[in-house]
Amino acid sequence: NATYGILGDGHTAIIEMASASGLPLIKPSERNPMHTSTYGTGELIVDALERDCQHIILGIGGSATHDAGAGAMAALGVLLLDEFGEPILPGAEGLLSLDHISTQQAHPKLSRCKIDIACDVENPLLGINGATAVYATQKGATDEQMPQLEQALENFSQVASNDCNYPIGLFSNTGGGAAGGLGAGLAACLSATLKPGFGIIADTLKLENQLDKEKYDLIITGEGEINEQTLQGKLPVGIARLAAQRNIPVIAIVGKLGSGAELTHQEGITSIFSIIDDAQDLQRAMKNAPEMLDRCISQVIRLWVASKAKYE
Numbered sequence: 001n002a003t004y005g006i007l008g009d010g011h012t013a014i015i016e017m018a019s020a021s022g023l024p025l026i027k028p029s030e031r032n033p034m035h036t037s038t039y040g041t042g043e044l045i046v047d048a049l050e051r052d053c054q055h056i057i058l059g060i061g062g063s064a065t066h067d068a069g070a071g072a073m074a075a076l077g078v079l080l081l082d083e084f085g086e087p088i089l090p091g092a093e094g095l096l097s098l099d100h101i102s103t104q105q106a107h108p109k110l111s112r113c114k115i116d117i118a119c120d121v122e123n124p125l126l127g128i129n130g131a132t133a134v135y136a137t138q139k140g141a142t143d144e145q146m147p148q149l150e151q152a153l154e155n156f157s158q159v160a161s162n163d164c165n166y167p168i169g170l171f172s173n174t175g176g177g178a179a180g181g182l183g184a185g186l187a188a189c190l191s192a193t194l195k196p197g198f199g200i201i202a203d204t205l206k207l208e209n210q211l212d213k214e215k216y217d218l219i220i221t222g223e224g225e226i227n228e229q230t231l232q233g234k235l236p237v238g239i240a241r242l243a244a245q246r247n248i249p250v251i252a253i254v255g256k257l258g259s260g261a262e263l264t265h266q267e268g269i270t271s272i273f274s275i276i277d278d279a280q281d282l283q284r285a286m287k288n289a290p291e292m293l294d295r296c297i298s299q300v301i302r303l304w305v306a307s308k309a310k311y312e
Contacts, residue, residue: 004044012055012204013048017041017179018062021071023139026064031140033066033149037090038182042075049109057200058192059118060179064139066092066131066149068156069185077106078189092180095152101163103189110190117186118197120234123177125153125184131177139180153181160188198238207239211246218304219243220297222253226272228260237267244268251300253293255285273300 002019006012018024020040023031041058048056065071070080071090079102080088088094123129132141132150141149161168166188170176175194176184186192202208221236230237240250249270254261257274264272275292276285285292 002040002044004048006048006051006053007204011053012057013045013051013053014057014059015041015044015048016059016061017072017182018059020044021065021179022062023064024062028140031064033064033091033136033139033141033180034093034145035091036065036139037067037071038063038065038069038179039071039075039090041069041182042072045072045115046075046107049107049113052109054113056113056115057118057204058115058186059197060182061120063179063182065182066136066139066141066152066180067185068095068125068153068160068181069179069183069189070095070098070156072182073101073106073185073189076110076190078103079105092149092152095156096148098155098159101159101189103164106190115186115190115192116200117175117183117192117194118200119175119178119183119194120197120232121178122174122232124174125157125171125176125181126150127172129177131181134177135180156181156185157188160185164189196233196238198233198235201235202238202242208242211242211248216243216246216248217308219248219250220253220300221250221269224254225256225258226252226254226261226264226269227258228263230264231260231267236269237264240264240268242268251304253296253300255289 004013004015021038045056074080080098081100082088082097083099088098123134125131132146136149157171160166171184183194187194221239223236236252243250250268252269252272254272254274257272261272273296275296277292
């Protein structure tokens with residue numbers, strides 16, 4: 001089972017691919033990117049199309065897959081065939097035998113739907129910074145599988161370029177390697193657009209108008225870990241930059257302060273607080289997160305109220 005949301009306009013669906021194709025859904029011992037598929041993510045998109053959604057925002061973090069979105073496309077009616085005209089197997093294994101892609105039988109409502117892919121990583125599809133090299137091991141790939149996984153994506157890029165009239169050079173674009181190439185695959189075959197996640201959120205919610213319409217005293221944002229990568233357009237820095245233009249202080253509540261967390265101060269984050277309040281392992285921290293978050297927020301607000309009372 002997986003869920004997704006539809007905004008108040010009734011036509012914009014917000015889908016998180018990890019809800020159907022994410023790492024937490026399978027045990028570490030079961031993870032194998034040669035076989036895991038994005039088919040379930042495609043089923044969510046189909047459901048949104050059947051509900052007459054004309055704009056889909058697809059978040060692609062935390063995937064367990066490495067199939068360049070082939071599974072999702074198959075669910076949407078795209079034909080991915082081997083040299084004998086048979087459907088390929090699920091997962092990266094199938095991409096090794098991919099010989100032809102046809103979108104002629106794709107879901108008819110796709111032509112009236114805009115797909116924006118929220119992507120906050122800069123990795124391309126292939127190469128030393130690509131999907132295989134950077135992400136495959138965390139999805140369960142063995143050393144022996146790594147060359148096959150890279151070959152699978154290389155083969156997909158060649159076939160998609162030929163059959164979908166997608167310039168091969170565009171597979172070098174930043175973000176194409178996210179979610180095992182899901183972004184690159186949907187961009188190549190379904191004309192989806194990869195955009196920074198915060199930009200999509202800000203545009204969809206008309207965030208700048210919201211900030212200008214009311215007088216805000218404080219903004220609270222959050223992240224699992226704030227580090228130097230947060231500077232690469234992630235949400236906490238995105239909102240902090242807008243807030244800084246309006247002289248609104250921003251407090252970040254996080255699980256961990258990583259290397260380079262202090263660099264976010266110059267981008268508008270006033271202060272950072274970790275919810276971790278004693279020595280504990282990751283599993284315990286995740287289990288106790290709601291209680292620790294509540295305590296942390298309580299202390300932050302007490303400090304905020306006291307400081308306001310002193311200086312007003």
